[in-house]
Amino acid sequence: xxxxxxxxxxxxxxxxxxxxxxxxxxxxxxxxxxxxxxxxxxxxxxxxxxxxxxxxxxxxxxxxxxxxxxxxxxxxxxxxxxxxxxxxxxxxxxxxxxxxxxxxxxxxxxxxxxxxxxxxxxxxxxxxxxxxxxxxxxxxxxxxxxxxxxxxxxxxxxxxxxxxxxxxxxxxxxxxxxxxxxxxxxxxxxxxxxxxxxxxxx
Amino acid sequence: xxxxxxxxxxxxxxxxxxxxxxxxxxxxxxxxxxxxxxxxxxxxxxxxxxxxxxxxxxxxxxxxxxxxxxxxxxxxxxxxxxxxxxxxxxxxxxxxxxxxxxxxxxxxxxxxxxxxxxxxxxxxxxxxxxxxxxxxxxxxxxxxxxxxxxxxxxxxxxxxxxxxxxxxxxxxxxxxxxxxxxxxx
Numbered sequence: 001x002x003x004x005x006x007x008x009x010x011x012x013x014x015x016x017x018x019x020x021x022x023x024x025x026x027x028x029x030x031x032x033x034x035x036x037x038x039x040x041x042x043x044x045x046x047x048x049x050x051x052x053x054x055x056x057x058x059x060x061x062x063x064x065x066x067x068x069x070x071x072x073x074x075x076x077x078x079x080x081x082x083x084x085x086x087x088x089x090x091x092x093x094x095x096x097x098x099x100x101x102x103x104x105x106x107x108x109x110x111x112x113x114x115x116x117x118x119x120x121x122x123x124x125x126x127x128x129x130x131x132x133x134x135x136x137x138x139x140x141x142x143x144x145x146x147x148x149x150x151x152x153x154x155x156x157x158x159x160x161x162x163x164x165x166x167x168x169x170x171x172x173x174x175x176x177x178x179x180x181x182x183x184x185x186x187x188x189x190x191x192x193x194x195x196x197x198x199x200x201x202x
Numbered sequence: 203x204x205x206x207x208x209x210x211x212x213x214x215x216x217x218x219x220x221x222x223x224x225x226x227x228x229x230x231x232x233x234x235x236x237x238x239x240x241x242x243x244x245x246x247x248x249x250x251x252x253x254x255x256x257x258x259x260x261x262x263x264x265x266x267x268x269x270x271x272x273x274x275x276x277x278x279x280x281x282x283x284x285x286x287x288x289x290x291x292x293x294x295x296x297x298x299x300x301x302x303x304x305x306x307x308x309x310x311x312x313x314x315x316x317x318x319x320x321x322x323x324x325x326x327x328x329x330x331x332x333x334x335x336x337x338x339x340x341x342x343x344x345x346x347x348x349x350x351x352x353x354x355x356x357x358x359x360x361x362x363x364x365x366x367x368x369x370x371x372x373x374x375x376x377x378x379x380x381x382x383x384x385x386x387x
Contacts, residue, residue: 088231173318
């Protein structure tokens with residue numbers, strides 16, 4: 001039961017974007033298209049799960065004075081793996097995501113989980129925690145990028161969704177659209193949290 | 203083991219493992235990444251200039267492609283160059299016929315223009331304007347109305363700077379190809 005708890009909390013109660021407000025840079029930067037949002041989410045899930053698991057395995061061997069540089073090197077290694085993998089197998093996608101794949105290294109969710117969870121708990125729990133957090137992050141990106149792609153381009157995953165009558169809201173495709181959409185989604189999340197009660201509702 | 207030694211040892215081991223595994227990943231993906239880059243350029247090239255073979259030469263730091271048919275007759279030239287866009291660089295391929303009299307077309311290889319506005323330089327509607335233009339003494343220019351002559355290219359609404367950047371770059375590349383032909387004919 002403990003494992004299920006650690007997995008589920010990332011989806012809503014401690015959702016990294018909606019509740020912890022971490023990982024804002026990729027959340028705002030790559031959510032213009034749904035395909036980009038999904039790709040970024042999957043890349044983060046991979047890096048997060050791998051680095052949390054590795055950190056947890058070696059947690060007793062890493063001296064606490066050098067834990068942060070050690071975590072960063074571990075995270076950076078997995079990020080470069082993802083970057084090369086995308087460049088070799090999905091060149092078009094890799095070009096679209098541009099510098100935001102290498103920037104996963106500084107994504108606070110990943111270092112945050114390594115520091116707050118994986119360096120203190122067992123391998124299995126750390127794995128579930130990372131997976132839950134990663135999926136929670138991805139789901140939020142999917143919602144955000146769907147809204148932005150439909151309103152900003154009138155398409156979803158590149159397929160035209162609206163008729164010719166629809167004039168795309170250019171602002172939604174631009175950075176301000178990311179802030180506006182994220183703001184609306186965050187306030188909705190707060191309203192829902194208040195309705196269902198529980199901790200951290202304010 | 204003293205704590206200081208343990209710290210150094212940990213970082214050393216982590217660094218060796220990380221470097222080692224990355225060099226392995228690099229080796230495994232290097233060829234494919236190179237191939238992707240080549241394929242990307244080739245797909246643009248063959249779309250603009252249908253030809254059977256090409257030779258790539260470097261001229262003043264810019265790649266120039268000489269396209270030939272099966273008999274070895276030159277069908278046209280293409281050149282890749284980059285210029286400043288609205289936010290960051292625009293990399294462009296320009297293809298012309300064998301006598302440098304008409305533009306065969308342009309393709310945007312890389313750009314970071316504003317999505318929904320400047321990014322439209324990579325859409326058919328804008329790029330197709332260049333196809334078939336006669337190359338004369340006068341340079342191409344951007345207009346914010348319907349194009350009425352051979353030199354006028356219609357700007358994208360809301361992205362005049364990006365449109366102008368592309369047109370300037372095309373003018374520059376035409377000039378480069380002229381010099382290239384003068385020296386290599």
